[in-house]
Amino acid sequence: MVRLSLGIALAATLSQTVSAAPINDTEAAAAPVAVSSSFLGGLFDFLDTANLTVTHHEGKLYGCKCSPGQLCWPSQSKWNSLNTTVEGKLQVHIPPAASCYNQFVGPLGTVNTYDAAACADVHANWENESWTVEKPGAALWTYFTNETCRPTMNPSDTCTLGYYGVYTITATKRAHIKAGIDFARRNNIRLIVRNTGHDFIGRSTGAGALIINTHSFQDISWINKYSGPGSYTGSAVTIAAGVQGRTILSAGHAQNPPLVIVTGECPTVGVAGGFIQGGGHGPWTTLKGLSADNVLAFEAVTASGHYVVANEQQNSDLFWALKGGGPAAYAVILSVTMKTFPDVPSTGATLYINDTHIGYDNDKYWNATTIFHKYATHFVDNGLYVYFELFPFTLRARPFVAIGKTVAELEAITAPMFAELDALSIPYEWTPKSFPTFFDLYLDLFEDEASGGSALTGGWLFTRDDVTNNNDGIIDAFKTVFSPAPGVFSFIVGHLFNPGYGKPVSNSATHPSWRNAANFVITVLPVPIGASKAEKASLQNVLTNTIDQALRDSSTSGATYVNEADPYQPNWQSHFWGSEYPRLKQIRKKWDPLGVFYSIATPGTEDWEVIQDTRLCKKL
Structure with missing residues (x-):
């Protein structure tokens, strides 16, 4: 990360060649979009909102957020003024791995960035989530950054910004957040809000954006x-x-x-x-x-x-x-x-069934998985939570969580499952353990995830009725997840829980199907580093139309989770929110009628899309 002072000097040097260059002739000649608002006072005064910039793309007319290199991009004096307002917290955003490259070639120009010690730190910590969280604009999982500045051992490689934001405000006061919102609104800049970067589907990244980092707010x-x-x-x-x-x-x-x-x-x-x-x-x-x-x-x-x-x-x-x-x-x-x-005394347990137990016996693996998943409804109906992972020949449930229960109570709940496994001579490793509090269980049995990977993620919700009536169909869908296309592999992360247990009525805007939940699975499709645009598009198609389609077809829930699912799936409005969606869309029109905020597949964003790979635009 380079302090703003470097960015100011760089931008000033390049202002004659960068800031004055429109992206295309059509754009340079276009008139601005007229913006009107019926919200004329108080909390709904948007009269200082900048106009979108008209662009023609593939025969369609769009109004776009402003990008670096366009005439509408704020002058350096405006960025300097913003930096003064936020008390020096504005920075030019340079990806964490830039220290491993001789130069960072960014949208504001080129910066010499190689630093051997900093690069060694990058290599040592690239998969460390806590390390990544502390960076002002980094993403824990990198697919939606466009992978253009990963760690390298060759400093002469090229590091560019990819789809990361251009500037960050490391806010330490609420006034800094307000200043960032006001600046983005008044200058037609894409805005990203980022706390940790713990984000599967790219909502913490965005080309051409100003990032507001809220992580310092720790009260x-x-x-x-x-x-x-x-x-x-x-x-x-x-x-x-x-x-x-x-x-x-x-x-x-x-x-x-x-x-x-x-x-x-x-x-x-x-x-x-x-x-x-x-x-x-x-x-x-x-x-x-x-x-x-x-x-x-x-x-x-x-x-x-x-x-x-x-x-x-x-x-x-x-x-x-x-x-x-x-x-x-x-x-x-x-x-x-x-x-x-x-907090209360609790019991946790781990269940492992893998090739050390069953070898590479495909029938035993799927029989074990079928039995385990068959009891999802039974587990959640008895107040359990279970986090599990499914890979070929590996079922790894870590942990079973029985809050407020003893080891004996957990053993009684899980006994029917083990009876079925024993009847089929399927070996397993089961380790229950009692804890004085849930917190002690949490520290012992829950594991940190690894950052730095590149993958597409999907997922689906299975209700108690789905598991009771179509468990075999769900398992067939899981088989499709493992082998969705020739040469393609994906895997499953699952969560057995029921938000309706003892609390069947929602008081939140979440999808009503959650109140009958038994299992929510995330599908993870790794993407090779260096994959071409065509390869990425092919994998996205596999995720949407093969992997997740199999899950959708095996379920009646009609639902998936907003933060951990494919944002490009059809009917995302219904799948994320069900009958709550129309009301949410109306509330969005009231509180953000002109699209100051944006994250993919959220209420009211139907007409917004990213064109030319980097430009956030609204269909006109």
Whole structure:
């Protein structure tokens, strides 16, 4: 990362050759799009919004966000002014691996970047999620960066920005976030909101964008008795935008008595932002619902640059939409207030069935997988959560989570499954263990993920009815996932949970099918580094129309998860939100009528697309 001062000097040098060059003749001659808004005051004053730039592409007319190299791109004096407003927190964004290259060739020009010590650090930590999280604009998984600046041992290779944002604001005050939103709105710049970069489908990246990084917001405030609005009067916690799962669980464990919230299973997941805006699921979900169901209030900054509180009484429509209605769609969350729960003694276990147990016996593997998955409904109906992975000849369930239960209770729940495995002489490794609290279980049995990989991800939700009535059909779909096309391999990450267990009625904007859930699977399709554009398109087609189509065909849920599924699937509106979608689209029109915020496949983005690989545009 290069400080802004270097970027300012670079941009000033290049201003004569870069800033004045339009992308094409049509664009240079085009008139701006006229923007009108019926929202003329207060929270809905968008009269200072810059016009989109008209572009013709493949016979269609678009209004586009401004990109580097266009006449509409803000002058350096405007960027300097923004840097002053955010107190020096603005930086030119250079990818983390640029230190391994002699030069970074960016949209503002070329910078000498090689640094042997920094490059060694990149190689040592490329797969370390925590290392990547601390970078201002990096993505934990790199497919949607266009892979144009990965670690290399050859410094003469070329490093470019790819689909990363151009500038970052490492915000440390809420005023910095407001300033970034205002600047993007007034200058027609694509805006990205990024906390950790824990993002499977490219919502933390975007070519030509200004990135607002919220990760420094780490405040945690415990509330003994919540005073409303609403009927809830129990304990709660207010969590700032940058707080991650392990951080809040650690802080809760230090309370007397220990407390927990519904957070994700991965420790690097940020709680307050895109996680909750997608719904948020984790180990406590079977007992307490989705994270979004447990939200009591938000503080946020709107697309018009206003600070708002959203709860059951104030801005109640925004409150509902932020609870699962889609990330980066309505406002930037500053903090969230959530219900807390007493931590309790818990039991965890691991189940391994792999080639050390069954060799390469295909029948034994699929029989074991069929039996395991057959009991998904039974497990969630008894309050369990199970995280599992399926690879060829490997079923790895780590962990089974039995919150508030003893080893004997977990053994009783799982006994029917093991009886069936034993009847077919399928060996396995089963290790249950008791813990004084869930937090102790979490530290012991949940594992950090690895960053730096390149893959496409899809996924689907299976209801309790799906598992009960069509388990064999689901297993056939899993077989398709493993071998979807010649020479193509993908795998499955699964989550057995039921957000409707003991809490059948949703109070969030999430898909109604979640209340009858048994299993949500993520499909992961690795993409070779250096794959051509045509190869990537072919793999996307395999994911959408073979892998995930097999899952869709084996289920009646009609649903998948906003943050961990194929954004290019057909009917994403219905699959992500079901009957809630029309209301969400209307709320989006109210709070962000002109598209200041954008993330793919979120309410109201039907007319937006990325053209020419890098330009965010709206169909006119």
